[in-house]
Amino acid sequence: MEEKAGKLLSQINLPSDLKQFKEEDLVEVCKELRQYIIDMVSVNGGHFASSLGVVELTVALHYVMNTPYDRLVWDVGHQAYGHKILTGRRDVFHTNRIYKGISGFPKRSESEYDTFGVGHSSTSISAALGMAVASHLKGETNRQHVAIIGDGSMTAGMAFEALNHGGIAKSNLLVILNDNCMSIDPNVGALKDYLTNITTSKTYNKFRDDVSAVLSKISELGPNAHQIVKTIEKTIKGSLLNKSNFFEALNFRYFGPIDGHDINHLTKVLKDLRDIPGPKLLHCVTVKGKGYTLAEKDQTKWHSPGLFNKITGEIKKSSQSIPQGPKYQDVFGNTIVELAEKNEKILGITPAMPSGCSLNIMMKAMPDRAFDVGIAEQHAVTFSAGLAAEGYVPFCNIYSSFMQRAYDQVIHDVALQKLPVIFCLDRAGVAGADGATHHGAYDLAYFRCIPNMIVSAPMNEEELRNLMYTAQLKDHGGPFSIRYPRGNGVMPDWKRPFKEIEIGKGRTVSEGEDVAILSIGTIGNEVSKALTVLNEEGYHPAHYDLRFVKPLDEALLHQVFSKFKNVITVEDGCLQGGAGSAVLEFMIDNNYQAAIKRLGIPDAIIEHGEQAELWAECGYDAKAIEMAVKEMSVAKITKGLVG
Numbered sequence: 310m311e312e313k314a315g316k317l318l319s320q321i322n323l324p325s326d327l328k329q330f331k332e333e334d335l336v337e338v339c340k341e342l343r344q345y346i347i348d349m350v351s352v353n354g355g356h357f358a359s360s361l362g363v364v365e366l367t368v369a370l371h372y373v374m375n376t377p378y379d380r381l382v383w384d385v386g387h388q389a390y391g392h393k394i395l396t397g398r399r400d401v402f403h404t405n406r407i408y409k410g411i412s413g414f415p416k417r418s419e420s421e422y423d424t425f426g427v428g429h430s431s432t433s434i435s436a437a438l439g440m441a442v443a444s445h446l447k448g449e450t451n452r453q454h455v456a457i458i459g460d461g462s463m464t465a466g467m468a469f470e471a472l473n474h475g476g477i478a479k480s481n482l483l484v485i486l487n488d489n490c491m492s493i494d495p496n497v498g499a500l501k502d503y504l505t506n507i508t509t510s511k512t513y514n515k516f517r518d519d520v521s522a523v524l525s526k527i528s529e530l531g532p533n534a535h536q537i538v539k540t541i542e543k544t545i546k547g548s549l550l551n552k553s554n555f556f557e558a559l560n561f562r563y564f565g566p567i568d569g570h571d572i573n574h575l576t577k578v579l580k581d582l583r584d585i586p587g588p589k590l591l592h593c594v595t596v597k598g599k600g601y602t603l604a605e606k607d608q609t610k611w612h613s614p615g616l617f618n619k620i621t622g623e624i625k626k627s628s629q630s631i632p633q634g635p636k637y638q639d640v641f642g643n644t645i646v647e648l649a650e651k652n653e654k655i656l657g658i659t660p661a662m663p664s665g666c667s668l669n670i671m672m673k674a675m676p677d678r679a680f681d682v683g684i685a686e687q688h689a690v691t692f693s694a695g696l697a698a699e700g701y702v703p704f705c706n707i708y709s710s711f712m713q714r715a716y717d718q719v720i721h722d723v724a725l726q727k728l729p730v731i732f733c734l735d736r737a738g739v740a741g742a743d744g745a746t747h748h749g750a751y752d753l754a755y756f757r758c759i760p761n762m763i764v765s766a767p768m769n770e771e772e773l774r775n776l777m778y779t780a781q782l783k784d785h786g787g788p789f790s791i792r793y794p795r796g797n798g799v800m801p802d803w804k805r806p807f808k809e810i811e812i813g814k815g816r817t818v819s820e821g822e823d824v825a826i827l828s829i830g831t832i833g834n835e836v837s838k839a840l841t842v843l844n845e846e847g848y849h850p851a852h853y854d855l856r857f858v859k860p861l862d863e864a865l866l867h868q869v870f871s872k873f874k875n876v877i878t879v880e881d882g883c884l885q886g887g888a889g890s891a892v893l894e895f896m897i898d899n900n901y902q903a904a905i906k907r908l909g910i911p912d913a914i915i916e917h918g919e920q921a922e923l924w925a926e927c928g929y930d931a932k933a934i935e936m937a938v939k940e941m942s943v944a945k946i947t948k949g950l951v952g
């Protein structure tokens with residue numbers, strides 16, 4: 310549905326249109342932009358509170374900076390809806406995150422205003438610094454490079470690495486720290502405390518006012534501005550502030566904290582900062598969800614609320630097919646508490662996703678035994694390794710795609726030392742509307758090549774519980790990973806007594822003839838759906854749930870390849886190196902001959918859409934499985950590789 314934009318907003322297609330307005334009109338532009346975001350997200354879904362919080366910042370940046378020549382780099386990009394709407398995409402914004410529509414994140418291929426593709430956090434300072442250094446090398450002295458990063462994203466190692474480099478690179482870089490005291494859940498850590506202290510400290514507030522007074526003069530100073538600012542800095546800031554400010558200590562000029570909702574002050578400060586060369590940091594204080602009272606009050610709930618009634622605030626039920634079971638994340642969250650009640654060594658770790666992965670259930674029940682470590686996947690893994698080294702049983706829960714950040718830590722700090730860290734990979738397989746940056750496509754492939762690892766995936770809630778139970782029973786001689794997807798399961802009565810699962814043992818879901826289907830994980834439920842139709846039409850393939858891709862159930866595979874000449878593998882993961890590859894390797898290594906059709910994510914970037922739409926696009930939904938069985942049944946291929 311296309312909502313009508315307000316009177317001023319409807320005149321803005323590009324930032325050049327925005328620049329035609331007088332400064333006093335910007336308050337109204339912000340009001341209309343905020344309303345437009347509310348109108349659109351309420352009917353189409355998507356990230357919400359973060360974009361509302363940066364409305365003024367977005368308008369001010371496009372008003373003052375010469376975009377796209379000047380580079381704006383949004384961190385994560387979940388807050389960039391205002392940016393999209395002001396940069397030529399208002400008319401298509403109703404397709405945001407919808408299959409074949411525009412992406413929910415900035416994306417280089419979508420617009421020249423999207424200077425850098427994002428989705429994962431904490432990349433903006435590095436990318437903007439790279440651009441700034443490139444401009445310096447090209448001799449472009451007048452180009453601005455701005456990284457807009459939230460306080461949550463600032464907790465990641467990458468952000469610190471970039472500040473460390475940026476402080477010595479002689480580049481024209483402005484970092485805008487959008488500080489709303491929130492990550493998805495409340496922000497955590499010592500940096501958060503530090504930022505809060507700055508924001509509330511009287512000394513800093515006085516300093517801020519002094520700096521504002523100085524900045525207001527800069528534009529009148531002409532070409533000598535740079536030199537004059539340096540002199541003033543020396544005299545008014547004094548060594549105490551210089552040394553005690555974290556960012557100043559890294560050679561960034563620190564400005565703020567300022568009110569990130571005061572559009573007129575913001576435009577003025579940004580104009581002044583344009584004239585100050587070198588690395589600078591502007592600390593803006595904002596309110597996540599600004600302008601929508603319910604979102605301001607419950608910022609976590611309104612981070613990405615789904616569809617809602619914008620008048621009453623009622624959040625609508627998901628449009629997905631009627632859920633049969635609980636969310637997998639809740640099975641994890643409840644099960645870890647149940648296990649931890651019996652095993653006092655169990656601890657829970659999440660890098661900034663307590664409500665996303667439901668570790669918040671344990672954080673509430675056992676606050677001393679569950680840790681939100683901030684957006685710090687690498688640290689989460691090595692921290693877990695340290696705990697395991699001292700005899701604890703850490704369940705480290707990381708979204709599959711965010712785990713990509715911590716690959717070396719898994720190999721170097723965990724697997725190599727055979728430490729029994731249990732990795733629970735949520736959002737494995739295609740993630741849905743978040744799209745390419747968030748699909749958990751690679752974990753089966755990137756984990757199964759690591760020695761000492763157990764790599765598993767449950768087909769349903771009961772299996773997830775039993776794998777978690779099995780993982781913590783003893784030290785298995787290395788890490789144990791369990792992957793499961795976003796969304797709901799299939800079992801209304803999922804809370805069954807725990808049963809140990811034999812490591813590397815698959816199971817027969819249904820016996821059959823002609824064709825064997827080997828699936829891994831919850832996508833096996835699409836196989837079950839396909840089988841219902843196939844059986845009615847007279848096809849009776851067998852279905853096996855591998856459960857483990859490492860170690861593989863070799864006994865089961867010997868049985869399968871001895872009986873079947875047609876084999877289909879199905880996985881919600883990349884084909885290159887995944888479960889199907891493992892089966893293929895087994896077949897070759899053991900001199901079996903069969904036709905194998907591997908279904909999974911092809912060697913291509915898969916964009917956004919509902920999970921079912923993406924399974925269909927990639928060719929491994931129930932319909933595609935059905936077709937594959939029929940093709941194999943008629944083809945009667947007895948050797949060689951198909952698909």
Ligand SMILES: Cc1ncc(C[n+]2csc(CCOP(=O)(O)OP(=O)(O)O)c2C)c(N)n1
Pocket residue numbers: 359362385387388428429430458459460461462463487489491492493597660661662684686711714
């Ligand atoms: C590497 C990585 N880990 C986790 C996430 C999930 N994530 C997305 S936004 C977000 C919170 C970001 O907080 P902040 O930067 O302060 O932005 P805000 O939403 O407060 O505006 C998190 C944890 C991610 N996108 N990337």
Ligand SMILES: CC(=O)[C@@H](O)[C@H](O)COP(=O)(O)O
Pocket residue numbers: 356385387428429493613665736743795
């Ligand atoms: C931007 C980001 O990375 C998160 O907000 C992510 O979209 C959360 O995904 P889930 O909704 O699957 O928890």
Ligand SMILES: [Mg+2]
Pocket residue numbers: 459460461462487488489490491492496
């Ligand atoms: Mg924040």
